[in-house]
């Protein structure tokens with residue numbers, strides 16, 4: 001195939017909705033970040049750069065996007081999002097919140113009233129995360145208010161957990177957070193300011209493209225196919241190009257490692273990859289579905305994943321990053337592969353020859369080495385739905401509750417027939433060069449009675465399955481000891497006299 005060409009030179013332009021009009025860019029490198037463009041090109045310096053790696057939230061902006069049902073708005077870290085990914089979308093920064101009459105938005109007013117800002121460096125990021133929360137909750141009220149016909153008097157204030165989730169990606173070194181949380185409660189008490197979603201949908205309509213978007217600058221090309229067929233074609237023609245999904249890993253290769261990515265194939269506009277379908281006893285999640293949407297759907301079937309959902313990075317990272325990216329990256333400390341493997345998930349790869357489907361664990365050959373050809377990509381992940389007698393848990397050990405990478409991540413799924421183990425699947429992250437099953441331990445457990453003496457035999461066997469490393473996150477001894485203790489914890493929570501499911505899990509959003 002010849003390299004897809006832009007439809008015309010006039011179309012070699014990134015277009016997005018910004019400050020009430022269509023904004024165009026044609027002279028930026030494909031890896032120029034949204035934050036760099038805002039601060040250095042547009043001199044719009046409200047959004048700050050703290051870390052340039054998605055950790056501090058000072059750069060938080062809100063992105064609006066057209067969907068089948070209307071528009072969505074979500075907070076993301078502008079420091080790791082590349083400018084061409086904005087094509088067809090809307091960008092909102094802290095400068096956009098002021099009302100037409102010049103008054104502060106209730107989110108900003110609440111921050112002032114509650115003394116939520118001291119040095120002020122983090123404040124624009126907090127304000128944008130709070131604005132995202134405000135938009136999702138009809139003016140800072142509880143989610144129940146979104147139901148049609150709910151009387152305003154029946155609306156409850158936001159719960160603390162909603163606020164904690166919304167602010168999980170924002171760091172402040174001055175305030176101690178309490179005044180900011182007060183502001184989150186206060187914003188819903190102030191006169192509400194609406195947001196016209198229909199007007200946004202109308203504004204986004206002319207920006208939607210029917211065909212692949214190709215943007216070229218200084219020898220580097222950014223491809224944004226719109227269909228699976230286009231993606232297969234461009235991938236086959238450009239096997240060396242870097243696939244880009246949510247940019248929450250790849251973005252840092254540019255901002256921290258100063259890597260030249262070469263050509264880029266962006267998955268965010270491929271409609272088929274954004275689907276989630278339940279059929280044949282499986283939930284299939286397209287590789288373009290964001291982590292937040294994917295976890296929300298999976299949690300309906302496995303509420304035991306609720307704490308992992310909340311503890312996976314932060315909300316802006318989950319709003320951008322994808323489950324497909326977590327799987328394809330194949331990091332030994334990624335949080336999704338262990339539980340996906342424990343649940344018996346399959347990964348669907350696609351290339352010019354069609355699909356290849358394999359158990360997820362088979363994808364991981366060695367440290368960052370995968371059974372994926374240069375012209376293939378991850379199309380979806382298939383997750384079996386819960387079955388009778390199944391007891392499942394996953395645990396994350398990290399130094400912080402929010403926004404931290406695991407030292408150890410464990411996942412266990414046992415299927416019991418009475419007190420006998422019909423099947424068991426155990427997988428760990430952080431214990432080997434890849435996310436890895438505990439094959440020896442599993443084999444020793446199958447067919448046994450799920451009791452404490454069998455458990456202790458299994459605990460001892462874990463050291464045959466894993467020889468972990470020491471690194472900055474944890475020592476090998478800590479990893480082995482905590483893995484053994486997590487297996488004990490799983491047994492304690494799922495022994496036959498324990499409740500089957502649900503009531504020992506974190507009552508986070510899935511509840």
Ligand SMILES: Cc1cc2nc3c(=O)[nH]c(=O)nc-3n(C[C@H](O)[C@H](O)[C@H](O)COP(=O)(O)OP(=O)(O)OC[C@H]3O[C@@H](n4cnc5c(N)ncnc54)[C@H](O)[C@@H]3O)c2cc1C
Nearest residue numbers: 054245246247248249250313321322325326328334335378
């Ligand atoms: C602040 C911060 C906190 C984080 N916290 C966590 C955490 O708690 N737990 C955790 O597991 N991870 C964490 N991460 C890592 C990251 O968010 C996840 O790995 C995420 O799932 C990556 O998805 P993405 O869509 O952003 O992938 P990208 O960054 O776009 O891509 C990641 C890699 O996968 C490849 N790729 C992406 N999609 C496909 C596909 N469909 N087919 C083939 N290749 C593909 C890319 O080429 C690249 O090599 C964190 C990252 C940041 C910046």
Ligand code: FES
Nearest residue numbers: 050051052057079
């Ligand atoms: S600058 Fe810290 S998250 Fe973007």
Ligand code: FES
Nearest residue numbers: 118119172173174
């Ligand atoms: S007010 Fe100073 S960092 Fe938050």
